Amino acid sequence: MFMSSVVQQVCPVKSCREVALKTFLLRFNSPEIADSAQPGQFVNILAADVGEEPLLRRPFSISRVENGLIEIIFHAIGIGTNLLSRKKFGDRIDVLGPLGQPFHENAEYETALLVAGGIGVAPFPFLTIDLLKHGKRVETFVGYRNAAQVFTEHLHNVRIATDDGSVGFHGNVVKLLESSLVHNNFGNSKIFACGPTIMLKTLSELAQQKNICCEMSLEGQMACGFGICQGCAVERTEGAAKYALVCKEGPTFLSSEVTL
Numbered sequence: 001m002f003m004s005s006v007v008q009q010v011c012p013v014k015s016c017r018e019v020a021l022k023t024f025l026l027r028f029n030s031p032e033i034a035d036s037a038q039p040g041q042f043v044n045i046l047a048a049d050v051g052e053e054p055l056l057r058r059p060f061s062i063s064r065v066e067n068g069l070i071e072i073i074f075h076a077i078g079i080g081t082n083l084l085s086r087k088k089f090g091d092r093i094d095v096l097g098p099l100g101q102p103f104h105e106n107a108e109y110e111t112a113l114l115v116a117g118g119i120g121v122a123p124f125p126f127l128t129i130d131l132l133k134h135g136k137r138v139e140t141f142v143g144y145r146n147a148a149q150v151f152t153e154h155l156h157n158v159r160i161a162t163d164d165g166s167v168g169f170h171g172n173v174v175k176l177l178e179s180s181l182v183h184n185n186f187g188n189s190k191i192f193a194c195g196p197t198i199m200l201k202t203l204s205e206l207a208q209q210k211n212i213c214c215e216m217s218l219e220g221q222m223a224c225g226f227g228i229c230q231g232c233a234v235e236r237t238e239g240a241a242k243y244a245l246v247c248k249e250g251p252t253f254l255s256s257e258v259t260l
Helices: 031-036 079-085 124-133 173-183 197-210
Strands: 007-020 023-029 042-046 058-061 064-066 069-075 092-099 111-117 137-144 158-162 189-194 213-217 233-236 243-245 252-254
Touching: 007 031, 007 069, 007 079, 023 079, 031 069, 031 092, 042 069, 058 069, 058 079, 064 124, 069 079, 111 124, 111 173, 111 197, 124 137, 124 189, 137 173, 158 173, 173 197, 189 197, 197 213
Parallel strands: 111 137, 111 189, 137 158, 189 213
Antiparallel strands: 007 023, 007 092, 023 069, 042 058, 042 092, 064 069, 213 252, 233 243
């Protein structure tokens, strides 16, 4: 199991901008977290000041690191994320990280098939950079409801699906991948996926049918981020322990390891 040095610190915000409809990219400075972070890990952020609502931290995939800066991507949909979306240069946020297990990139495969649904795209800029450094072929499949939500910065060889057909493939991202597997030769492949549970379940079934290894980044209610609150359990498919914690033993799991 991968272990990294977890840091809690108050970090200065460098920028926050809207990159798609209600989707924000926030950059903050933390060389200590950036130096040890790996693709697939996350940070837990206290969006409000101490004593104010919301009281609990919120988990965010590390989207990219650069010169001591960390980027996160998120939808502004609740109290905490709306607070974060209004952060500006010089504001400070309380951050805990890096947390969780990273993606396992070193398996024997030629092509990495990155599959994201909506804000599930968040961990993939970081992963893409690392995969390309290691000489992997990267093919990216992203799915959104419509063109206004599309975000593809720092991704590679991108194919887009939208539910309403306003851009790219008309349908969901798993159908797009399925069609692409028929019409393209990707060679020996591994799927890396992040998105809504229903998408991951369907993708897991497709990966099993096609005999492709599939590693998923799961979502969970991670109030603490390191296994104390027990709020992010996911059922295992086998083993002595019936459940695993998304924050501690994940968020990355092989699709064959968990029941969605």
